Amino acid sequence: MQAPAIISDATLAFIEREVAIDVASCGLDLLPSTARGYGCQVAADRSRITLFLKRSEAGQLLHDVLVHDRIAAVFCLPATESALQIKGRAVSLSLADVAGLAVVAQHARQFVAGVLPLGHERTFAEAYMQIAPADTVALSFSPEVVFEQTPGPGAGRPLQDQVTA
Structure with missing residues (x-):
């Protein structure tokens, strides 16, 4: 029996x-590794999340998540600093397909539009989100727990029940 999806509406x-998406893991030595995410796609049944990363920036992170099978992703809204963290396992890696590249392009447009009112220049925002299709990888995982990460007294509080193995 499949565990219930924990990704709420x-x-x-x-x-x-x-x-803004930040992805993290650690090696077997527990040293952290991080990379920036360039978009997110959630499976229709919400049992898998796919993050798109720049392979040329994410070498250590990609190695660590595949060896250690632990991943954490923080999603932070720049306008408010509201944030969620999702941790998971069952990590897999593939090249981004056409549908994934469309997600990356859409996310870049949304991100740029979101940071312009904060005073960032369009050229900076577009450069920040630039990723070549040939350098784009899809890192998928099964979410296990979602945490509130907005700075303040609720930071670190789980939002849903953990998935138990």
Whole structure:
């Protein structure tokens, strides 16, 4: 029997917004590795999340998540600093397909539109989100727990029950 999906409607709507995405893991030595995400796609049944990363920036992270099978992703809305963290396992890696590249392009447009009112120049925002299709990889995982990460007294509080193995 498959575990119930933990991605609520509100979580789905938030992580598919104009959020900054930071992806993290660690090696077997517990040293952290991080990379920037360039978009997010959630499976229809919400059992898998796919993050799109720049392979040329994410070498250590990609190695660590595939060896250690642990991943954490933080989704932060620049306008408010509201943030969620999703942790998971069952990580897999592939090249981004055409549908994934469309997600990356849409996310870049949303992110740029979201940071312009904050005073960032369009050229900066577009450069920040630039990623070559040939350098784009899709990192998928099964979410296990979602945390509130907005700075303040609720930071670190789980939003849903953890998936138990």
